[in-house]
Amino acid sequence: MGNIINIKNINVSYGKNHVLKDVNIDIKEKDFFTFLGPSGCGKTTLLRLIAGFEQSQSGELIIDGKEVSKLNPWERDVGLVFQNYALWPHMTVAKNISFGLEEKKVPKNEIDQRVDEVLELVGMQDLKQRYPFQLSGGQQQRVALARTIVVRPKVLLLDEPLSNLDAKLRNQMRIELLELHNKLQITTIFVTHDQEEANSISDNIAIFNEGVIQQVGAPIDLYNHPKNLFVANFLGTINVIKGKISNGTFSDGNDFKLEKLKADNSDNCSLLVRPQNIYFEKKNDSDQNFKGKIQSKEFLGNIIRYQVLISGQVMTIDSMHEGKEKIYSKNEDVDVFVNPETSQVI
Numbered sequence: 001m002g003n004i005i006n007i008k009n010i011n012v013s014y015g016k017n018h019v020l021k022d023v024n025i026d027i028k029e030k031d032f033f034t035f036l037g038p039s040g041c042g043k044t045t046l047l048r049l050i051a052g053f054e055q056s057q058s059g060e061l062i063i064d065g066k067e068v069s070k071l072n073p074w075e076r077d078v079g080l081v082f083q084n085y086a087l088w089p090h091m092t093v094a095k096n097i098s099f100g101l102e103e104k105k106v107p108k109n110e111i112d113q114r115v116d117e118v119l120e121l122v123g124m125q126d127l128k129q130r131y132p133f134q135l136s137g138g139q140q141q142r143v144a145l146a147r148t149i150v151v152r153p154k155v156l157l158l159d160e161p162l163s164n165l166d167a168k169l170r171n172q173m174r175i176e177l178l179e180l181h182n183k184l185q186i187t188t189i190f191v192t193h194d195q196e197e198a199n200s201i202s203d204n205i206a207i208f209n210e211g212v213i214q215q216v217g218a219p220i221d222l223y224n225h226p227k228n229l230f231v232a233n234f235l236g237t238i239n240v241i242k243g244k245i246s247n248g249t250f251s252d253g254n255d256f257k258l259e260k261l262k263a264d265n266s267d268n269c270s271l272l273v274r275p276q277n278i279y280f281e282k283k284n285d286s287d288q289n290f291k292g293k294i295q296s297k298e299f300l301g302n303i304i305r306y307q308v309l310i311s312g313q314v315m316t317i318d319s320m321h322e323g324k325e326k327i328y329s330k331n332e333d334v335d336v337f338v339n340p341e342t343s344q345v346i
Helices: 043-051 093-103 108-121 137-149 167-184 195-201 219-224 229-234
Strands: 003-014 017-028 032-036 058-063 078-081 155-159 187-192 204-209 212-217 239-246 249-251 266-273 289-299 303-310 313-320 333-338
Touching (some): 017 043, 017 187, 032 043, 032 195, 043 058, 043 078, 043 187, 078 137, 093 108, 108 137, 108 167, 137 167, 167 195, 187 195, 195 219, 204 229, 212 219, 212 229
Parallel strands (some): 032 187, 155 187
Antiparallel strands (some): 239 266, 289 333
């Protein structure tokens, strides 16, 4: 499957504020691709640039083999779902959805058919005569999606569409978004600052920071093999210990050492260990066993998160809460095992 979007050397500045810095991304056809990063990192600017609402100072934007930088938004064959839904308050659900087709002079019988099809797709058949103020947030979002996909764009753009929903509805809607994507097989670009949201629904993710792409890849690859400390810290909780490595042994220069690591020698590096890769147990004949002391704990439902002092380093350890496992108390001495096979040096 080929690329449907090629973003080449894109730069966007507002005065002295350099918002996007030499951005390069290729997006495959039918991919669910996410722009992920903190507020102000440039991800929404890039989405709006693809939609045609922003202009770059340099670079190329190619959609389905066509350079579109100079084209108007309605000439690009993309559909944008806004963060605030932007529904017409004086129009019914059906009229909101049909508006774009009417502007394109589509015959009325075809409009009626296509509106009914997308209403069924988003589960809103029985609410077609309601007005936006009569709908919940989740229902308004479905209407905004239906209004966009009814015109059958080549690319669907979603600008943080779940941010206005409560946590439970947000989880439900991201499942529905993924199901809708799988049914339509339409290339989708999703913008969010929520890493859990991005990990759960994306085929691929581009991680942004201060206008620069930090890393692009599948969620599991980014999580397991981050290229730098920003990516490692942004995608979930992680223990970061600065030090040096020589002949497979990492040292923080004080009491903490971890052996049998696969990494090149370096006098300035960081050891990355995810909390779930440290265990409350002692492996026989292992050099990776440590003595620790519980500093604090948090009950998070499915896990208990401990802060543990290990050889001068306070490290986070996640223990699955299954109802029968031992729960440690503050200041309790523990044995821990750090798995070098799931630790990374960068």
